Structures are given as C-alpha cells and as structure tokens.
Amino acid sequence: MFRRPPGGAPDEIEKLYRPRRSEQRSAAGRQGPTRRMPPIDEPPRRPSGAGRGRGYDGSGRARRIREQRRRRRRTVLILLLVVLLVLPTVFYFWADSRLQRVQALEKYEGQPEDQPGETYMIVGSDSRDGLTEEEMQQYGTGDAAGKRTDTIMVLYVPETGKPSIISVPRDSYVDIPGVGQNKINAAFAEALGGGPTLLVQTFEQASGVHIDHYVEVGFSGFVGIVDAVGGVEMCPEQAIQDPKADLDIEAGCQEMDGETALGYVRTRATPRADLDRIQRQREFFSALISKATAPSTLLNPFRSVPLVTEGTDTFVVDEGDHLSDLIGMALAMREDPATTAVPVGSTPTIAGAGSVVLWDEARSAEMFDAMQQGQPIPESAMQE
Secondary structure, eight states, rough: OOOHHHOOOHHHHHHHOOHHHHHHHHHHHHOOOOOOOOOOTOOOOOOOOTTSSSSSSSSHHHHHHHHHHHHHHHHHHHHHHHHIIIIHHHHHHHHHHEEEEOSSSOOTTTOOOOSSSEEEEEEEEEOTTTTTTTHHHTTTOOOOOOEEEEEEEEEEEOOOSSSSEEEOOTTTHHHHHHHTHHHHHHOGGGGGTTOOOHHHEEEEEHHOOOOEEEEEEEEHHHHHHHHHTTTTEEESOOOOEEEETTTTEEEOOHHHHEHHHHHHOOOOOTTTTTTEEEEEEEEHHHHHHHHHHHHHHHHHHHHHHHHHHHHHHHHHHHEEEHHHHHHHHHHHHOOOEEEEEEEEEEEETTTEEEEEEEEEEHHHHHHHHHHHTTTOGGGOOOOO
C-alpha cells in the first residue's frame, strides 16, 4: 500500500504519479484509434485522389498517357483501313489499266439480242509478239508473221446450274460475213482482214448465241502465266512426241512448266489430231484457272503478284471489259464446269479448204438453244 507523502497536497500527489506522455501514447496505440462513426444518412467520404489510377499525382500525367494511347490506337486503325481498303483499290485500278483492249463486241445488224446467262469467248492466238528469236526457237513456235487462232472456247455460265467450257473446232466450216464459207479460224486471220470483231460476229451468226465478253492471250502470255503459278499438273494417258511443237513427254501425271504446256496444248500428234487437241486445251485451261485461283497461289505474294503482272500485261479484252470480268470468269471456272465441244457431225475434205469440221445440226442446235435460253446444256448435246 502506497503511503501519501506527509504534507503533500492531493494535486501534487496526482502529478507525481501521473503517467508520462510517451506512456499515454503507447497505451493509446494498444487500444487503437478512436473512430468517429458517420451519421447513418451520410455516405463514407472517399479519400482525396482515390480511384484515379495508379501513379496519380495530381499533375495530369495519367490523363496525358491515356490520350496518347487512344491516339496510337486511332493511328493503327487508320493504317489498317488503308492497307485493307485503299491499297487493294489502287492495285485493282493499276492492274485493270494494264489490260490491252480491242473493239471485239461491236453492234451490227442482225446481231442476237442479249440473252440470259453469261458468255465469254476465250481465244488463244499464235501471235509471237513479246517473244525473242531465241524464245521462238525454244518454244517451237516458228516465226510466222501476223496472228491466227489456235484455240477458240466459249465459257457459258447459265442462270442456274453448272457452267460449261465449250470448244469450237478451229476447222469448223461456217459462213464468215463478207468472206463466205470457210474455216472459222479464217475469221480471225489478219491475212484475210479478220480479227476479234469478225470472229465474234461469225460465231454469233452461226450459233445464234450472244457473246458478252472477249478474252485473248498469245504464246508469250500463256507461257508467262503458267510459269507464274509454278506450273500445272496434267496426266496424259499416252506419251507424246512432236518435234514441231517441241514436245516430248511421257504418259502419266507430271508438272508442266510454261514451255511444256505450250507444246501440250498446241500439238496435233495424236490419233484424232485437232479433236484431241481441243480436249487437251479445255482440260489444261480448267486446271490452270483452278491453280491460279487456289489459296496457295492467291495468298503467296511470290505467286499472286507475278500472276497479276503477267496476266494483265498479256490479256487482250474487249473495250467494255475490265479486270472484274476476268475475276468473274475465273470464279466460274472454279465451279467444276462441264467440258464439251460443239457436236461434230463429220470431217470431210472440201476443195479449196482442205479437211474441215461440220457441226452435227440436230445436237448443235440443241446446245445453242439451251444457251440462248440461259439453261444448262443437256447431256444429249454434249460432245467429248
């Protein structure tokens, strides 16, 4: 028991035994801070600067950083739009301007009216334009002046159903306006004053089928396009040797480069001569378009850019045709088109014309009637 010091006043005694300030603070720390509870109707106050992001210092730095990020995102978006929209558009018009154009689809009296469906006349000419002397010798093309047609095909796209590739035998004996009866390829020969316009008119008059688009490619362009896609695989059933076409291939599947492919579609050194040739031309052209429009080609700039460059530099089209029409032709060719020819009736020899091809009147009329109506060609009118 403590004793009060003698004579000490109560206040002095209390001061003597009062805890020091440091002891008071220590005791207060153990007890914890006294919190003032807010009124029930007053929400708790948020500390100044809370919720403004990490690193907020009141200087506006965080806001400037956010604005810089937004500007960068806008810049990236604009660049993507340029790449995805502007550059392809510029590339399209540049490629379209490279196409060579001729007046092939002229209006004339007695021309068949526009018909349902769509037709493309595809002509492979033997023009040596663009070939050097060494290349003409290498490809076995000879050095004949002017140009004639080695290939005449019509791609027919009906309103509904499968498209068809129709070969027109170059020796087809028809009436050429202003010339008279002759082989249809004579309508294209410059020596007779012919060309694309007369060839289209001759076919339209002989068949009654309206032609909507015209596409032509020469030897040089053909070789370049085949090489641009990296070659085309074909599977001939028999070996073919033809010194005139500079061709020597074995039977069986093989990759053909431009030089070999040119000889393959030109040679007549097989039992049915020109009839075999037009069948090979249809098959090869279909395979070429399939390879050219395959994702492995289109998505590979080392294939697609040379393909566009070679194709647009060598294709000859009508003045009203554009790159979009060639794209439409390629897409139609990817739909696994039927391949056929104008039905052949006989192959007589006619004085002054030599061996010619006469169309089968009934079956060719059936084919052309279906085309005039925009309907698929019936199987009964198909020719191997």
